[in-house]
Amino acid sequence: MTDVRIWDGPSARPPRQEPELTRRSFLRTGAAALGGMAALAAALSPLRELASDDIPDLGQFLQKHYKEMTPTDMEAALERIRRKVEERFEVRPHLRDIKPMEGVEFVYALNLSRCIGCRKCVHACVAENNQSRSPEVQYIRVIEMPRGTLDVERGNHHYDRPTVPDPNHFYLPVQCHQCANPPCVKVCPVEATWQEPDGITVIDYDWCIGCRYCEAACPYWARRFNFARPHLPKEQLNPTMSYLSNRPREKGVMEKCHFCLHRTREGRMPACVEICPTGARKFGNVLDPHSEVSQILKTKRVFVLKEEVGTLPRFFYYFDERYPNSLDPEAVAIAHRLKAEEGDAYGLPPGPDGPRREFIAAAQPQWWNGGRA
Amino acid sequence: MKTYLTFLARCFRLSFVGDRRYYAWMFFLTVLTLLGINAYCKQLVHGLATTGMTDQVSWGFYIANFTFLVGMAAAAVMLVIPVYIYRNRELHDLVIFGELFAVAAIIMAMLFVTVDLGRPDRFHHLLLRFNFPISMLTWDVLVLNGYLLLNLHICGYLIYCAYRRRQPSKVFYIPFVFVAIAWAISIHTVTAFLYSGLGGRPFWNSAVVAPRFLASAFAAGPAFLILSLSVLARYTTYRVPEQAFLTLRNIVTIALSINMFLLGSEAFTEFYTDSAHGASARYLFLGLHGHNALVPWIWTAIGLNTVALILLFMPVSRKRSVLQAACIMLIVGIWIEKGMGMIVPAFVPSPLGEIVEYLPTWNETLVTVGIWAGGLLIYTILVRVTVPVLTGRLTYDQDFSAATGAPAELVTNHP
Ligand code: SF4
Ligand code: SF4
Numbered sequence: 001m002t003d004v005r006i007w008d009g010p011s012a013r014p015p016r017q018e019p020e021l022t023r024r025s026f027l028r029t030g031a032a033a034l035g036g037m038a039a040l041a042a043a044l045s046p047l048r049e050l051a052s053d054d055i056p057d058l059g060q061f062l063q064k065h066y067k068e069m070t071p072t073d074m075e076a077a078l079e080r081i082r083r084k085v086e087e088r089f090e091v092r093p094h095l096r097d098i099k100p101m102e103g104v105e106f107v108y109a110l111n112l113s114r115c116i117g118c119r120k121c122v123h124a125c126v127a128e129n130n131q132s133r134s135p136e137v138q139y140i141r142v143i144e145m146p147r148g149t150l151d152v153e154r155g156n157h158h159y160d161r162p163t164v165p166d167p168n169h170f171y172l173p174v175q176c177h178q179c180a181n182p183p184c185v186k187v188c189p190v191e192a193t194w195q196e197p198d199g200i201t202v203i204d205y206d207w208c209i210g211c212r213y214c215e216a217a218c219p220y221w222a223r224r225f226n227f228a229r230p231h232l233p234k235e236q237l238n239p240t241m242s243y244l245s246n247r248p249r250e251k252g253v254m255e256k257c258h259f260c261l262h263r264t265r266e267g268r269m270p271a272c273v274e275i276c277p278t279g280a281r282k283f284g285n286v287l288d289p290h291s292e293v294s295q296i297l298k299t300k301r302v303f304v305l306k307e308e309v310g311t312l313p314r315f316f317y318y319f320d321e322r323y324p325n326s327l328d329p330e331a332v333a334i335a336h337r338l339k340a341e342e343g344d345a346y347g348l349p350p351g352p353d354g355p356r357r358e359f360i361a362a363a364q365p366q367w368w369n370g371g372r373a
Numbered sequence: 374m375k376t377y378l379t380f381l382a383r384c385f386r387l388s389f390v391g392d393r394r395y396y397a398w399m400f401f402l403t404v405l406t407l408l409g410i411n412a413y414c415k416q417l418v419h420g421l422a423t424t425g426m427t428d429q430v431s432w433g434f435y436i437a438n439f440t441f442l443v444g445m446a447a448a449a450v451m452l453v454i455p456v457y458i459y460r461n462r463e464l465h466d467l468v469i470f471g472e473l474f475a476v477a478a479i480i481m482a483m484l485f486v487t488v489d490l491g492r493p494d495r496f497h498h499l500l501l502r503f504n505f506p507i508s509m510l511t512w513d514v515l516v517l518n519g520y521l522l523l524n525l526h527i528c529g530y531l532i533y534c535a536y537r538r539r540q541p542s543k544v545f546y547i548p549f550v551f552v553a554i555a556w557a558i559s560i561h562t563v564t565a566f567l568y569s570g571l572g573g574r575p576f577w578n579s580a581v582v583a584p585r586f587l588a589s590a591f592a593a594g595p596a597f598l599i600l601s602l603s604v605l606a607r608y609t610t611y612r613v614p615e616q617a618f619l620t621l622r623n624i625v626t627i628a629l630s631i632n633m634f635l636l637g638s639e640a641f642t643e644f645y646t647d648s649a650h651g652a653s654a655r656y657l658f659l660g661l662h663g664h665n666a667l668v669p670w671i672w673t674a675i676g677l678n679t680v681a682l683i684l685l686f687m688p689v690s691r692k693r694s695v696l697q698a699a700c701i702m703l704i705v706g707i708w709i710e711k712g713m714g715m716i717v718p719a720f721v722p723s724p725l726g727e728i729v730e731y732l733p734t735w736n737e738t739l740v741t742v743g744i745w746a747g748g749l750l751i752y753t754i755l756v757r758v759t760v761p762v763l764t765g766r767l768t769y770d771q772d773f774s775a776a777t778g779a780p781a782e783l784v785t786n787h788p
Contacts, residue, residue, distance in 0.1 A: 029389065032389075039404075039407050040407065042407075042411070043407040043410040044411075044414055046411065046414040046417075047414045047418065050417065050418050054418075056494055056495075061494075065498075065501065065502050068502075135422070143725060143726070151726070152724075152725050152726035153652055155725075155726055157726075174725055183572060183573060186507050187507075187508050187509065187570075188504055188508060189503070189504050189510035189511045190495075190498040190499055190502050190504060191502045192498070207495070207502070208491075208495075209491070209492045209493075209495045209496065209498055209499070210421075210490050210491020210492040211486075211489065211490055211491070211510065212431045212432060212489075212491070213508070213510055216432060216571060216719075216720075217571050218573060218724065219572065219573025219724050220573075220725070221428070221429075221723050221724040221727075223428070224428055225421070225428055225431060225491065226491070227420055227422040227424075227426065227427070228419065228420045228422035251420040251491070252420060252490075252491025252492045253492060254491075306724075309572040309573055310572065
């Protein structure tokens with residue numbers, strides 16, 4: 001830095017040019033600045049299309065993290081959300097913040113010998129939890145698996161047969177496993193997602209910044225992101241809702257299965273358990289030794305998916321030992337009855353607005369895709 | 374204080390002055406930046422559905438570029454090490470250009486993370502509830518900001534000293550330089566841990582990710598510096614010592630060799646074992662069940678890197694033009710390898726075995742181009758301001774016009 005070469009000053013230049021240069025450059029600068037501002041304004045112009053409820057109001061902006069809210073803060077937040085829901089859906093929702101019960105730890109058990117792959121749980125969940133319908137966000141994915149393997153890569157997510165179950169397959173429904181050691185919670189940079197005392201991992205939709213790190217971390221592909229503005233027709237809104245579960249979400253936040261905590265924390269069953277026509281789904285308090293799930297864990301040979309990743313899921317699967325080579329005939333009989341009753345509607349595939357790229361894109365104008373769906 | 378403000382004001386003025394080529398370049402970058410801003414506004418309105426990302430492939434182009442740029446920023450130290458550890462005085466001034474690039478690269482990297490957020494309006498939640506030290510992302514936020522400040526301080530201080538014609542005082546920057554060397558390694562390591570710490574993604578869950586990141590960064594970063602120094606040498610009065618190119622060329626060659634070696638080890642482990650864990654690697658290199666969107670990308674990258682490496686090993690790459698060609702090839706190669714080749718395949722197949730492919734959309738590409746253009750705009754301005762200071766044409770005791778008015782030859786011919 002010491003050997004700087006010295007330019008011997010401005011004297012070498014004709015001094016008379018100075019003022020003229022300044023005036024000219026002033027005009028030039030002015031024109032350039034004007035042009036620049038106009039171009040910037042044009043670039044920003046799409047912002048005019050922002051829907052008014054896309055912009056957080058002051059109350060939402062200043063709202064604290066769930067765990068830091070006092071009861072008064074929470075009441076204010078609930079009221080704000082009620083107002084917003086009312087504006088959007090023209091229904092006054094029954095919205096509460098429901099706390100976990102003492103001495104309860106929820107666990108799920110699923111009898112794979114009874115699952116007939118009818119996807120009723122998928123659709124009941126969507127209806128219960130106010131997910132976006134277009135693009136449709138689904139928490140449960142039922143995978144059609146060839147017999148003799150548990151390697152999900154050999155499964156089919158988009159099976160669409162005239163009738164299910166197919167005798168050469170079994171059906172593996174997957175949703176959030178409410179891990180006891182959840183990687184999604186570990187990675188969240190803002191603690192927008194955490195595990196509650198009753199074992200349910202929840203998300204504060206008003207705190208999530210939408211980085212999707214948790215989605216990358218989840219080994220069960222249980223998390224869903226609102227890539228577009230959730231679209232939920234007014235008449236399909238479920239007005240019974242809670243802060244940490246099924247209140248309507250916004251664009252740009254994460255969501256996932258929460259074991260229907262607005263039901264289960266009040267002693268009811270999750271929507272998927274309730275709808276399951278074969279009783280393949282079992283749910284309950286594992287801390288109560290007499291509960292059905294406790295009995296299942298004690299007497300059945302249960303297993304978890306991807307045990308090797310160390311997430312300690314609270315979601316257990318088992319096959320019925322009585323039927324080592326087929327589905328439970330009782331369940332198959334139920335399937336036949338349903339098929340007869342429901343016809344083509346039975347076992348609908350994840351579409352018509354499944355969470356696939358085509359559908360996310362189809363729900364939006366096409367220009368950014370260059371026509372590519 | 375007043376001198377400092379004048380200094381800033383002069384720098385600001387200076388960034389608007391230049392010859393026709395400078396204006397054309399800046400105009401070009403500004404247009405691209407504005408297009409990017411426009412695309413980002415569309416994304417704000419319609420959500421991340423404007424990108425090619427899905428629940429299956431939930432990170433894409435943005436995070437890929439972020440990763441690449443963190444590496445470029447880290448690589449600035451590859452110039453610092455020879456200067457301060459091996460006391461290679463000739464490269465002393467060049468360190469500043471490396472660090473200026475680090476500043477621009479970090480800014481771009483942070484912009485890429487920001488545009489990837491679903492709720493940028495909640496950025497302040499990071500300040501209110503910071504999941505440190507559990508979440509690797511919070512580590513990344515800290516180390517990236519720290520690195521930005523360190524580099525701003527070091528080059529800001531050195532440049533300001535040159536402006537004041539003062540000998541920089543060692544205590545004010547040497548300790549920071551050494552901290553910055555360690556810090557640079559840390560930013561890229563932490564970024565690698567962001568991925569390798571996820572047990573549910575076997576493709577990333579490998580100890581070799583961090584070393585690979587560092588090796589590829591230490592190839593691409595100095596390669597970029599070679600290119601920008603060539604531009605400086607060609608179009609400005611600034612004299613770049615020939616030795617700088619040779620030193621950088623050695624660094625690039627060694628780093629690229631290590632990178633290719635690590636890539637090979639990785640590929641061997643995945644393919645020879647041939648376990649279910651290798652599905653992502655198979656998808657990347659060979660395609661899986663008829664899905665092969667990434668196959669042409671990765672083989673282009675490998676091809677470019679191999680040719681670049683061969684060129685670099687041959688004496689012909691002492692020639693500036695060959696060296697530049699090799700650098701361009703390897704920058705593109707590594708950009709693909711670390712971006713599309715490192716981020717996307719980890720998502721394919723999904724943890725539940727579903728294969729959903731990813732390609733960036735136009736809008737996403739425009740945002741990406743916009744950020745790159747904005748970053749280059751920043752870098753160009755920083756260099757534009759720095760060169761006259763370092764060549765002694767912009768100092769506190771001279772009129773401003775000395776820095777701008779002087780035709781280039783005058784200075785070059787000055788004794
Ligand atoms: S299944 Fe996924 S989303 Fe659910 S708790 Fe485990 S890691 Fe989190
Ligand atoms: S997407 Fe939301 S919940 Fe998930 S890690 Fe990011 S901030 Fe946390």
